[in-house]
Amino acid sequence: MTLVIKDLTKQYTKQKAGLIDYSITIDKGILGLLGPNGAGKSTLMKIIATISKPTKGTLFLDGEDIVNNPNYIRKILGYLPQDFGVYPNLNAYEFLEYIAAMKGVGGADLRKRIDILLDGVNLTADAKRPIGSYSGGMKQRIGIAQALLNDPKVLILDEPTVGLDPEERVRFRHLLTDLASDCIIILSSHIVSDIETIADQVAVMQSGRLITKGFLPDIIKHAEGKIFEVLIDKSALSDFKLKYQVISTSRQNEYTRVRYLCQHAEVAPNSTPVTATLEDAYLFLTPNTK
Template identity: 75%
Template sequence: MSLVIKKLTKQYNQHKSGLTDYSITIEKGVLGLLGPNGAGKSTLMKIIATISKPTKGTLFLDGEDIVANPDKIRKILGYLPQDFGVYPNLNAYEFLEYIAAMKGVGGSGLRKRIDLLLEGVNLTADAKRPIGTYSGGMKQRIGIAQALLNDPKVLIFDEPTVGLDPEERVRFRQLISDLADDCIIILSSHIVSDIETIADEVAIMKNGILLNKAAQPDIIKLVDGKVFEVLVSNDEIAGIRTKHQVIDTSRQKDKTRIRFITRTGQPEMGAIAVNASLEDAYLFLTQNNN
């Protein structure tokens, strides 16, 4: 299964565009979308989910034009939007049964599937409470469950870990990992570590443009040999910022440890080369492409 997107553009008005000539091929596995606010991640996901139409460009799922024939993807789609809403007076069982009916999912095995999904998102104990009494993280988990109801082959998650505590983030990653061999999974997040631990490939976006898409090791190679750390006095920090791209700082008594990407190719005196990370590569790409 593959999703081929060519020269996708979404123009909202004369002055504002969501995507510009966006081309990407997505295969089975997990594709992580990374980008700052306004990068176009949600716009791309809404178009793939056939909620929004592109201004121009094509999307083909296994050779079928899903702009012209959206039912081709809708039947096998699971989608969790960023602004997912619930019915507060329904409990988890009632809500999932309602969503199942909307998706045309039924049969004798439905209740068992709902039980398994609620167990998977750790909501079994709270399944009979009205959803309106749930915390933000619990509502996010019921949103994840509804996306999986129809045993989808294309899964789209827009900021799925928002509101989840660290334990639930790990549970979500395990759930996605179990599905990845048989599905196309597109996952956006502003939390780089979530993408780092789950994605087979990463697409980095900015201002509606695809900056790079590759396997994580290939993205990280872009900053290999450019990332350093140095311990300096506080009055030296400004000078380093003028010469290098500072990634992180941490105070240590009267000194500050600075992690930076060298712009000059020459590190500071006393700087130590460190292993590059996906976050380093992400910041390098997004802050150096204006």
């Protein structure tokens, strides 16, 4: 299963574009979309989910044009939008049965499937409570469950980890890993560590454009050899920031330990090279966002 996207542009207004000449090929597995606010992540996901039409460009799923034939993907799609609204008076069973009816999912196994999904998102114990009484993280989890109801082959999750606590994040990761061998999964996040632990491949985006896409180690390679740490006097930090892109700082006795990106300038004296992370590579690839 392959989704081939070519030269996609979404022009919202004359001045405002959500995506600009965006091309990417997406295979089975988990692709994480990483990018700052306004990068175009939601725009891309909405177009793939066929709830928004591109201004220009093409999307082919296994050779089938899904702009002109959206039902081809809708039948096999699970989608969690960023602003997922729930029906406060329904409990989890009623809500999932309602969504199942809308998606045309039924049959004798429906209740069993709902039970499995509720267990997968850890909501079994709360399944008979009205959704309106759920916490933000619980609402997010019921949103994930509804996206999985029809056993999708293409799963699109816009900021799915918002509101999930660390334990739920791990559970969510396992849930997706189980599905990923047979499915295209596309998820977005601002949280680099979530993408790092969940995704197989990453697409780094900025201002409506694809900066790069690849497996995690290949993305991290962009920053290799460019990341250093050094201990400096606290009073020297503001001058240091003028010369280098500081990634993080921490206090160490009377000094400040600085992790920084060194690209064009000479490495600061007494620096130690350190292993690059996805966060470093992300900052390197999208330099004007922090």
